[in-house]
Amino acid sequence: MNSHNPIWKRNLKVLSLCVFIAGIAFSEIMPFLSLYINTLGKFSHQQLNFWSGIVYSGTFIVSAVVSPWWGKLADKKGRKPMILRAGIGMAVVIAAMGLVQNVWELLLLRMLQGVFAGFISNSNALIATETPKSNSGQALGTISSATTAGTLLGPLIGGALTSIFSYRVTFMITGGLLLFASILVLFLVHETDFEPVTEKKLDKASGVIKALRSPRLIFGLLLTTLIIQAANNSINPIVSLYVRQLLQNHGNVVFISGVIAALPGIATFLAASRFGALGDRIGTHKIIVGGFIAAAIFFFLTAFVQNTLELGILRFLVGFSDACLFPQVQTMLTKNSPAKVTGRIFSWNQSAMYLGNIVGPLLGSLVSGLYGYSMVFIVTTIIVLVNLLLFKLNVINNL
Structure with a gap:
């Protein structure tokens, strides 16, 4: 390990960039989600509010339920495989949202996005386990700042993309961003201190x-x-x-x-x-x-x-x-x-x-x-x- 640039520092730099990209991807579709739903059928004002709320929250509800299961798998298989699982899975699902023909299909894909959640939380977990405890506060603060920056920039980029292209193309570009972040993780992030959990009691x-x-x-x-x-x-x-x-x-x-x-x-x-x-x-x-x-x-x-x-x-x-x-x-x-x-x-x-x-x-x-x-x-x-x-x-x- 290079003492001047240990692996945990490189992981922090790469994953900060990746969660920045993920923050953009997750937030750039939010400003126009209800407008997109409105193109998928004829809805009254009340119906549009109802569907917007359900489609928006569907991802969070499913994620809250499945996250502990993915966490158990992360402790057994490693955090890097879980980041890749989440990134590639959500890349495909979000790109597919640009192809839906009705609001039910969009709701199903938003819930499926929740199933694949965990890109940012597993990035945090990898940094937490690979970084020396004495530096963990600064490291997790850095990756949190990168996530926040991406989340802030996302709506601006999403608005620009929909103005230039369309709602549907923007979903596909968003999927492409997550795929790019996953490729960076695959080749540039190294999980060196991982010891798989084999104890049945855990x-x-x-x-x-x-x-x-x-x-x-x-x-x-x-x-x-x-x-x-x-x-x-x-x-x-x-x-x-x-x-x-x-x-x-x-x-x-x-x-x-x-x-x-x-x-x-x-x-x-x-x-x-x-x-x-x-x-x-x-x-x-x-x-x-x-x-x-x-x-x-x-x-x-x-x-x-x-x-x-x-x-x-x-x-x-x-x-x-x-x-x-x-x-x-x-x-x-x-x-x-x-x-x-x-x-x-x-x-x-x-x-x-x-x-x-x-x-x-x-x-x-x-x-x-x-x-x-x-x-x-x-x-x-x-x-x-x-x-x-x-x-x-x-x-x-x-x-």
Whole structure:
């Protein structure tokens, strides 16, 4: 191994590029998904909203169910084969979405996309197991920043591609991007420290739990992930509506909403690897606690903004608190899990993330419908504070 460029550093560079590409691929079809559905039949406004919601969430629901099974396979066969399985599988499925003739076929393929999920979570798991523990915070922060950057850029690229070509061609280009990322992984990523799990007792979740030094700490972190995702995603359905209310129907609502929606991701991209490196030095749990306190303050203040400038500033600041949370939870999972079950633990974390993605928007829509947009931010503040309390009881007290 070259001491100046060890394999884990090259893996980090290559996989950062690959998850950046995957982030683009996964997010570039989101802005026009409902418009594409509208071309597949004659739908009323209510029917279009219903199908858009079902087709969008179908991937997350299936992924939440199958991720633990893929995680078990990753611990037995390796993380690199699982990255390739996910990348090639989703490349084919997403390209096929450009060929569908009705909404049922699109729903089936979106659910099949969920079956093949795991490109980013297995990339994280590979980096987690191949990187020295003393560098894991910075490494996972770097790969999280790359994912965030791709996710931010995706809608812009997707909009450009659909303007130049068509919805259907864009799906095929997206499939091509994932295939390219998979080829990079095949030839440039090397998994050197993998030892296949052969113990029968680790086939079952109960065996994995017994292998953990502190199961309560790990499950506390998984619960933290679920609540972080639910809190962040509770805001997403109402941001553009909140912008419209603040503008009082004057101004370019779509453009301003797009900018405000992108601001948290930009801040996370800028800060995640830096907070990861700081956590490696002073303790990752301290970074997470700081993130909770900051997030609670920023969400609470957002309920009282008077204009879109104030909203934009607070949403940008929320991105910094985000950088203290999800990537750092992954780092704590890495530092407190045996290498032989890292794939399983990361897949459980992915399932928790997907459940948060489902619960959050439902909660946001329900609260805004009953009590107004401002109350969504108040409720989210309470959720963050509850998460901080649970984190202290279940994680910090078990360190």
